[in-house]
Amino acid sequence: MKLERIIREHYARKIEAVVAPAVSAQLPRSHGAQSFREGLLFSMAFHAAIAFLCVLCLIRAGDLSPLGERIGKVAADHSFDLYLEGRIADFTRIVQTVRHQGK
Amino acid sequence: MELASDRIYIAVQLALGKDGRERAFDRICRVFGREIYFYISTVLPRHGGHIDDCYQEAMLRAYNGLERFTPGRPVRPWLYRVAHNCCVDFLKSDRDEPLEEVPALPVSRDSGPEEELVRRELADAIDASIALLPADEARIVYLRLYGGMKFREIADVLCMNESTVKTRFAAARRRLRDDLKEWL
Numbered sequence: 001m002k003l004e005r006i007i008r009e010h011y012a013r014k015i016e017a018v019v020a021p022a023v024s025a026q027l028p029r030s031h032g033a034q035s036f037r038e039g040l041l042f043s044m045a046f047h048a049a050i051a052f053l054c055v056l057c058l059i060r061a062g063d064l065s066p067l068g069e070r071i072g073k074v075a076a077d078h079s080f081d082l083y084l085e086g087r088i089a090d091f092t093r094i095v096q097t098v099r100h101q102g103k
Numbered sequence: 104m105e106l107a108s109d110r111i112y113i114a115v116q117l118a119l120g121k122d123g124r125e126r127a128f129d130r131i132c133r134v135f136g137r138e139i140y141f142y143i144s145t146v147l148p149r150h151g152g153h154i155d156d157c158y159q160e161a162m163l164r165a166y167n168g169l170e171r172f173t174p175g176r177p178v179r180p181w182l183y184r185v186a187h188n189c190c191v192d193f194l195k196s197d198r199d200e201p202l203e204e205v206p207a208l209p210v211s212r213d214s215g216p217e218e219e220l221v222r223r224e225l226a227d228a229i230d231a232s233i234a235l236l237p238a239d240e241a242r243i244v245y246l247r248l249y250g251g252m253k254f255r256e257i258a259d260v261l262c263m264n265e266s267t268v269k270t271r272f273a274a275a276r277r278r279l280r281d282d283l284k285e286w287l
Contacts, residue, residue, distance in 0.1 A: 002287050003280055004248050010229045011249040015141045 109134050110178065117174040124169045131178060132162065138250065139186050145245060146190040146238075153193065161189040180256035183246065187260050225286055232282035239263075240275035247272055 113130055116123035140158050147154055165185050172181065233241050239261065246257045254272070258265040280287070 003276070003283065006225065006283070006286065007229060007244065007248045007279065010226060011141070011245060013226070015137050015249075 110175075113178055114174040117169065117172060124166075128166050128169060131165065131182065135179065135182050136162075139182060142183065142242075142245065142250075143186055143190055145241065146187065147193065157189055157193050158186075160193075161186040164189060177256065179250065180252055180259055183250065183252070183256075183260040187242075228283060228286065229279075232279050235282075236275050236278060237271075240271045240278075243268055243272045244275050244279070 109130060113127045116127035116130070139161060140154070143157050143161065144154050147157060165182055168181075168185060233244065236244065242261060243257055246252045246260060247254070252260070254265050254268045257263075257272075258268045261268070
């Protein structure tokens with residue numbers, strides 16, 4: 001396997017050194033913006049999933065009132081942060097759910 | 104190198120129609136551009152001035168071919184096949200240009216002078232050994248060891264029988280192992 005590894009590394013170095021300047025000039029220029037958009041979309045989807053899980057926890061934790069209040073407050077804070085960062089649209093609904101569970 | 108996320112992204116974009124094809128092509132260029140360019144430079148070593156032309160022609164054919172490309176199929180073998188056919192067409196047209204000097208590998212900033220010397224000697228030894236291989240064997244070695252392609256895929260790119268590819272790869276591997284035994 002060592003032979004395969006040194007040959008693979010040799011080609012990788014050669015491509016970087018010899019090909020990169022020629023090809024980089026020809027690559028589409030939008031890749032930076034595209035990577036940013038993809039990263040942002042993934043981040044938004046991830047945080048939306050976290051918020052959804054928080055809501056599910058709230059609904060379940062409503063059976064245990066003091067715990068439900070604590071979880072509700074944490075979820076509300078988290079939801080508020082997410083809202084401030086513009087990643088959750090329906091903050092009002094979540095807050096109402098938290099208040100309802102806390103009663 | 105191609106990742107699973109690249110394959111999924113390209114497949115999804117191709118299923119979206121014309122706009123998706125643009126984005127799929129964008130990703131294909133970024134992921135495969137360099138290795139395709141390098142492959143073309145190994146097939147056309149005496150035609151340095153036309154490697155750029157051949158590369159652009161290959162990518163143009165790939166772009167046009169995306170319309171008929173089945174989403175979900177492996178992209179790498181298909182792209183290599185397009186590039187290889189482009190090189191074959193170019194060689195058939197029998198253009199003749201003076202040899203262009205390939206720039207030397209740059210000095211690595213992370214290694215000391217002794218390590219750098221050893222690295223350069225190894226690189227020279229590998230280059231010399233690969234240069235002695237028949238052209239087909241050299242391409243098979245590249246596609247298998249760097250491209251990570253299966254024998255069946257290499258056979259498809261080079262229009263060969265799969266068993267021929269395996270035999271030639273084994274022969275190339277034996278020669279390389281003999282030439283580079285002091286480094287192993």
